[in-house]
Amino acid sequence: MTDKSGFIRWFETLGNNDVPLVGGKNASLGEMIATLKAEGIRVPDGFATTAEAYRQFLTANALDERIRTLLADFKAGKASLAETGAAIRKLIRRGRWPADLADGIAVAYRELGARFGRDEVDVAVRSSATAEDLPEASFAGQQETFLNISGEEELLDACRKCYASLFTDRAISYRDHHGFDHLQVALSIGVQKMVRSxxxxxxxxxxxxxxxxxxxxxxxxxxxxxxxxxxxxxxxxxxxxxxxxxxxxxxxxxxxxxxxxxxxxxxxxxxxxxxxxxxxxxxxxxxxxxxxxxxxxxxxxxxxxxxxxxxxxxxxxxxxxxxxxxxxxxxxxxxxxxQSRREAGVLMSYALEESGPLLLTGLAIGEAIAAGPVQVIKSAADIERFVPGSILVTGMTDPDWVPVMKKAAGIITDHGGRTSHAAIVSRELGIAAVVGTGHGTSELKDGQEVTLSCAEGETGKIYRGRLKFRAEELSLDQLPEIRTRIMLNIASPAAAMRWWRLPCRGIGLARMEFIINGIIQAHPMALVHFDQLEDKETKQRIRELTRNYPDKCEYFVDQLAQGIATIAASQYPEPVIVRMSDFKTNEYAELIGGRQFEFAEENPMIGFRGASRYYSDRYRAGFALECAAIRRVREIIGLTNVIVMIPFCRTLTEADRVLAVMAEEGLTRGEKGLEVYVMVEIPANVILAEEFAQRFDGFSIGSNDLTQLTLGVDRDSAILKTLFDERDPAVMALIRQAITSANRTGTKIGICGQAPSDHPEFAAFLVEAGIDSISLNPDSVLGVILRLAELESQRPA
CATH class of the missing domain: 3.30.470.20 (ATP-grasp fold, B domain)
Structure with a gap:
């Protein structure tokens, strides 16, 4: 279905090999129509003008040499980028259509209308450069698109504007940077039936x-x-x-x-x-x-x-x-x-080394940190005044902003999501960006020193002042294989995604309370008993949090399930051990609505926490919501690699009561592949390890609490901090005993405490004692692997 002039090709006749003819965008549309229809994929019908049509337009208007001269003047420094681009676009927009080319477009447009039973069908007119949308180059929307175009006159005008857009300032700059010859790149136009979105x-x-x-x-x-x-x-x-x-x-x-x-x-x-x-x-x-x-x-x-x-x-x-x-x-x-071009064997790790006042938040783009003076520029017309090395703050970006984005230390926008122009280009340039802050252009002032952090999860943060931070390159290449299973300690869903490349086999501790505190924010019992809340301000805050959930309890279950699922997906199908909530009463009280449902304790660290809450009338309904979230993750989303872990379980009777409550909530150990672990963080768990092994599928040593209760030292006490040491002989003796008992009963045992992350020699002790797995903080993984490889090389397999 090619017209006689060779200027028009219908999408269904095109494929990936036709990029030189119709550009990457139009070739891809044709490829999908031709090959993916059987998959049920719908692509709107349409046609493309060819690269030859573009060249014919330039020749008919004697534009080739005039464009070449203008570009040469720009290269020689005789004209600015803005002057050059404007002059070329003006020449093209004033060009006249050769009769055969205009007729070809008009005939094809009438045919497209006939296919849809309309005289003047509404179309999208898109630019498709012959060098764009290649695996090795992204032209990031540098050419124009025109929507809701109707009638032959409007269509020809839009097509002429598409041709002119091949010479926008950002397109000229991009081709220069990547070594493309401006006059070797042609432009095809895609004319596509509008979707009434x-x-x-x-x-x-x-x-x-x-x-x-x-x-x-x-x-x-x-x-x-x-x-x-x-x-x-x-x-x-x-x-x-x-x-x-x-x-x-x-x-x-x-x-x-x-x-x-x-x-x-x-x-x-x-x-x-x-x-x-x-x-x-x-x-x-x-x-x-x-x-x-x-x-x-x-x-x-x-x-x-x-x-x-x-x-x-x-x-x-x-x-x-x-x-x-x-x-x-x-x-x-x-x-x-x-991301597809990123070097797989290298991770860059960024971390703040000090804190400061938080000014704004938005969506974090990338994982880097940047610091510098703010420069607020609200219009692309003012980008010439941008000072290289500043933090660019603007409402939103489009391709006109690319030349200045390349010079920015970081980027902050009021609007936009993860797939906005600012986000896409920032990733490609490797620049830290926080998008969608809402009001960055009004809150931040020119010259103000800020630190932009994308290293704290999916929420990007802007702090006042220049904060110290570190950037480390972590090499994953040629890491030795070790026999001990290395797992991760993870708090937030965003952190799980960030560290997926690490050579780990699962997550040994996913902390549910971090999801509750950071995402849900409300006390579960305040949601269960919302109508009984006494404080009007608290009720209003909860209404705002749950405004899209008629059922307040569904808000808790849904948000918790999403957080757990994201963590579990990052390591699927390897095991992901999710610890049920382990707040202390003073921490629970800080959640929205929490003070009405919590009471003051002299020592919350050894008070009403962990397993004791789950079967108590004071929290039983809240625990039911936690169980409902676990069920949703395992049975509806399908992540059956989730293992449930019970913290601070003091006695065998308490273990039995918790397992019974879980069964009432549809989480029966052994059914649908469900495994239930218990934390070993109380000396009683060690002394009665073989009895606990009859009730649980696995153990996870919590070295912080075990040290606290073995030595009688408050782990939060500044005065006693020199006494708190997981390497104390008494603590190590209990850990060795727990590992021995687990091995004797055939029960899996790992550790999720801080000690192996802080002390590589402690990790070596665990391996010598016969532990099955070690769960580490992400930044400790590579160092511990190297230490254990050395240790294992000195011992027989």
Missing amino acids: DLAGAGVMFSLDTETGFPDVVVIDAAWGLGEMVVQGAVNPDSYTVFKPLLTWPGLRPILRKRLGTKEKKMVYGRGGSHATRISDTTADERHAFVLSDDEVLHLTRWACAIERHYDRPMDMEWAKDGETGELYIVQARPETV
Whole structure:
């Protein structure tokens, strides 16, 4: 279906080998239409102009030499980038269409309308450069897209503007930087039937985690209206993370995380002509509702996996939902070019070494830390005044900002999500960025010294002043193999994703209380007894936290399940040991609504904590919510690698009571593969280890509490801190005894305390004693592995 002039190609006739002919974007659309229809993937119909059409346009208007001269003047320093780009774009926009080329576009447009039964079909007009969307180069939307174009005159005008956009300032700069010859790169135009996402929603998705490179998830961003608002970073979108390995398992719904965005604006159809689209405010209902249903999230994820399989590489895709038909579409697909090119054998680790006042938070992009003076620039027209090495603060970025982004120490934006322009380019440039802060441009002032930290999980933080931090390069290449199982101690879901590359075999301690404190924030009993809360301010804070959950208890279960699932997915199918909540009463009281349900204790460290809470009427209903979250992770999301661990279990009777309560809540040890471990942190656990082994599947030594209770030293006491040492002979004797008893009964035993992370010689002692696994803080893993390899080499296998 090629026209006689060779200027037009319909998408269904194109494939990946046609990049020189129609550019990466249009070749990819054709490839998907031709090869992925059997997978049920819908791509809107359309056609492309060829690279030859672009060259014919330049020749007919005698533009080649004039453009070459302008570029030579720029290279020679006779004209600025802005002057050069503006001059070339003006020449192209004033160009006249050769009759045969204009006729070819018009005939194809009429044919597209006939396919849809319309005289003037509404189309998207997209630029597709012949050097873009390659696995080794990302042109990050440098050329223009025009939406809701109707009529032949509007279409030809939009096509001319597409040609001109090949010479935007950022496109010229990018090609210079990457060594592309400006006149060897041609531009194809894709004319594609519009998806009426202005009546529904649209967004972006990646077939890996964009921050960490974790390959087993699909990340989807969504906002109301046309997708340009997400791509541009003009809104803070909804975000969904789905676990790919369980996607095809019958009955499972492996959605790890759902985050509601603010979505304050949306792009919708305008009146036509120069007002083809407009920006409008979203309604309160739209801001408080997810754009996609769970079924739609899973549907898009299956498409993402099919596209990734077909291209055999991680992919960056744009999707849209038609509000008239309810159908989903893929409107673009290109190779992901940041994480997929990262050197797998090296990890960069950043950590703050001091603290300061927290000014702002947003989404962390990357894992780095940067410090420097703030420079607030609200308009791209002012980027010439940017001082290299400053922290760029702006509302949002688009490709016009790329030249100045390259010079920034860090980037802060008011708007945008993980797939916004600012996020994508920051990752590619390796620059720390915090996006979607809400009001960075109003809160921060020019010259103000700040530290921008993306090293503390998924929340990016901006602190006042220049804080000290360290950056270390961790090499994973040529690490020796060791016999001892090394696992991780993990607090937050974001940390689990960050460290997935480490050579570990599971997580030995996932701390549930960190999810409760950092994400849920409310005391579970305050949610159970919300109507009985006495403090009006507390009730209002909980209403705000749970505004999208009519059932306050469902808020706790859902948020806790998402946090646990994310941690468990990072190591699947290796075991992930999740400790049930182990707050002390004073810590529980600090949760929202907690003071009404907690009481003062003289010594909370050995008070009402751990197992004793789970069967008590004071907390039994809260523990039921914890159990419900575990069930959801294992039975609905499907992460059966989760093992439950009971902390601070003082007696055998208490063990029996806790296991009975768990069974009442649907968590029966041994059913559906459920294993239950117990912490060894009380001397009684060691003395009666063989009896505890009859009730539990495994032990995990908590060396901090065991040291405290063995030596009678408050671990938080500054006066007695010199006495607190896990290497004390009495403590080591108890640990050796626990390991011996576990080995004798065939019970798994590991350690999740701090000591092996702090003291490599302590890790060596554990191996000599016969421990099964050692769970370490992430920054200790490589050093301990090297120490244990040396030890194991000196002993027979």
